[in-house]
Amino acid sequence: MIKIIAFDADDTLWVNEPFFREAEEEFTALMENFVPQHTSLKELYLTEVRNLELYGYGIKGFMLSMVEAAMRISDNRISIQSIDRILEIGRDMLDKPVELLPGVEEVLAELQNDFRLVLATKGDLVDQERKLKKSGLDHYFHHIEIMSEKKEADFTKLIRHLDVTPEEFLMMGNSLKSDVLPVLGLGGHAIHIPFHITWEHERIEHEVVHDNFYQAEHIAQVVEIIKGI
Structure with missing residues (x-):
């Protein structure tokens, strides 16, 4: 799917x-x-x-x-x-160096054989492009989307551009507010990968319960989760 x-x-x-x-x-x-x-x-x-x-x-x-x-x-x-x-x-x-999190490149290398991979991040265009170039990960991605916001309307536009349905789209990230809830609201799939520090503005107070929601302790676990969807 x-x-x-x-x-x-x-x-x-x-x-x-x-x-x-x-x-x-x-x-x-x-x-x-x-x-x-x-x-x-x-x-x-x-x-x-x-x-x-x-x-x-x-x-x-x-x-x-x-x-x-x-x-x-x-x-x-x-x-x-x-x-x-x-x-x-x-x-x-x-000017900070880009420090990849453990397991990232291995997961991207494995998933790119079976799926189209997309980078969907928000922030300053120049800065995000700089970090992506420094990371050396750009060749893994079919499409790069640097968004000003991550709300349902923004994901709707992205999903339409990619010519898939929400049910064929899976988003993963560290923010429940920005990466998970908007995609679930559209009927897509989402994997939450927590980071040990979260900006206060990205926190939510309630628990997420949804059939299309998955929780990973770290990115290395997402391959097995995706196989089970």
Whole structure:
């Protein structure tokens, strides 16, 4: 039944969220002269979420949100040197090496013989293309889709473009909110592969129960799961 297998990228194929945590720690340390670290962290998160509609997901929007949050926290008293350091934190993030998660390449190599593989990730176009090129995984994918959002409407458009039905489409990723629930809502299949760190905005409070939902502890387990569908 499955014809297309789509993979999320960040924290499914390679490491991503820990770099944001490191950047947040540096940011809150810079803000310590104005407010406690937990206060600046909360303000940064609220700023990021407010800005998602304007900047989308990714490091560049995160950089702009850090600058905006720093100005608000400091009541515009933040030094130009601190602003420069914030921009440097973002530039350092953009220059990070791509660290593949264990088992990723082996799974892609095995599945590409029987399925069309798709990369379906959201974020900044330039940054995601950079990471994909650095990863060396691009030759495994029949199609690359870098999405501004991952909602049912976005997956509907992708599935139509791939000329399959939702029942022939399987998505796997680390986010229940973005990778799993929208695809299940369309009648597709989804495998959740948790990562040890999840951004607060991607968390959900309820348990997922669905006939087409599968849980893997790590990516190496997905081949056996797919064989059983």
